[in-house]
Amino acid sequence: MDTYVLSRRRGRALAVAALPMLALLTALPAAAQGVPEGAQLFNQRCASCHSVGQGDRVGPDLMGVLTRREESWVTTFLKSPGAMIDGGDPIANELLKKFNGIRMPDQQLTDDERKGLFAFFRDCAGKGSCQPGETGPKLASDATPEQIEHGRQLFEGRAALTNGGPPCIGCHNVRDIGVVGGGTLARDLTFSFARLGERKMTPALKDMDFPLMKDLYGKAPLTDAEQYEVKAYLASVSRDGTPPRKDRDFFYLGFVGMGVALGFIGIVLGGRGRAKN
Template sequence: MRPHGIGFLRPAAFLAPVVLIFVSARAQSQDAAAFFKQNCTSCHTIGGGRLVGPDLKGVAQRQPDRKWLVDFISDPNSKLDAGDPYAAKLLGEARGARMNKVAGINQTIADSLLVLIDAESRLAKSQFAGTQISDRPFTGQDIANGRNIFLGQTRLAAGGAACVSCHSIVGLRSLGGGRLGPDLTKAFERLGGRKGLATWLSAPPTLTMNPVFRNTPLDANAEILPLVAFFQDAAQRGGVADTSTSMFNFLLLGLGGTVVLLILFDLFWLKRFRAVRKPMLLGLDVGGHK
């Protein structure tokens, strides 16, 4: 007599590897989508047009050599520095803006990204078609709101850091802006105008900004739109941030603060405890008089 469970166990044993493969592929696809959203959408779309980098829809048809694509995604500068002609062509189309190596990427992740891009390219509209913000003309109020957000006078809804903490821009007075990041006066032009800059701000890919805004993204219409308006206005005014004046103001404020502190210390020092035994022997009162 055969055990009752054998007939069921055989097909189950056959299906188990299939289920595991399916689950693994699904998890890998989700990981690739999350990685793409966090690290690639600031410069690329899939079917949404060119930003700083090219639209990736149908990239496997434009460059059929899959190994080349995996190598380039894993380490773009190795191809560029080696003088690869196709990499040089991409660099020219990007107006000299190099694609930096993404932190944590390897060839396995690069290959999974290509699988994701192939799948998204077949859709009528990819989830990575780009950030959608209003295309209405900017107003003076938009520019003012963007300036307040930049300076931190209007707090970001998700709690992110103010731009002025790390960046400067033309037109700032007093102490100016931070110096950890670059001057953003030309950011509107450098990142491809309204759409390119808006998409970049939705998921900043740099090693410094990525950890800061990964869990505190900007709101598309309430924060990104005013910031883009402010950056466009700065680019139209031209010039660069005046760091010499802000540095002088910083030194002047530091010197003034030091003088004030020294005066306060001196006033406190006048009221210090002086002595007990010596004044008693000399017959002096508390004020030091006989």
């Protein structure tokens, strides 16, 4: 927590207020983790030989691989394709023959990396295809509904940020979240995209050059994919004319409400601490 202590006085009071809330919010169960990281890893280490939905390359098209094979088979295969071929596994040897005797090189993948790849494969299977490089920086208006939805989950803390940064909802509200939803420590972001536009919003989310945010996200930056998804979400709320949504579960609301309450206690304590200095 010491790392969050800020030099500016106003910033410090705000940070003290925000911390209990942030701690609660980061403890929320995460949803849909790993698709952007899986996509990035796939582009870096697998796309030279595989596509997902664009046909066979050096190796097989991996579209639907988790339905045509047992997940446990794919897990063992990814740990060491070589060992599986040499061990006489019938599927691995059939693939080897079909792909002209080219052996897939052994990959050093952590469990988390493999989970990210699996999440990416499932996401592609749901969409019917995934173009390589699809996760690069793009205009917010090109986002898919899935990307906007994932941006919302990141904003609300329902999905964890890869580098462990706190969810935006700890300090910001957007109209989409409703009356008790988001934090009120900083500006409501409902119309920020409309005001800043694509040209200013993209660097804003990259540099996070605002009070408090610079301190919090400097050490825990959003990944490129996360910056894009949050941007896409903020773009979608800024042009959404519908009333605030009501499908929020009670459990989650309770936590946010409690967080806001604790945040106010934090403001009081933070104020006292400062008075002593």
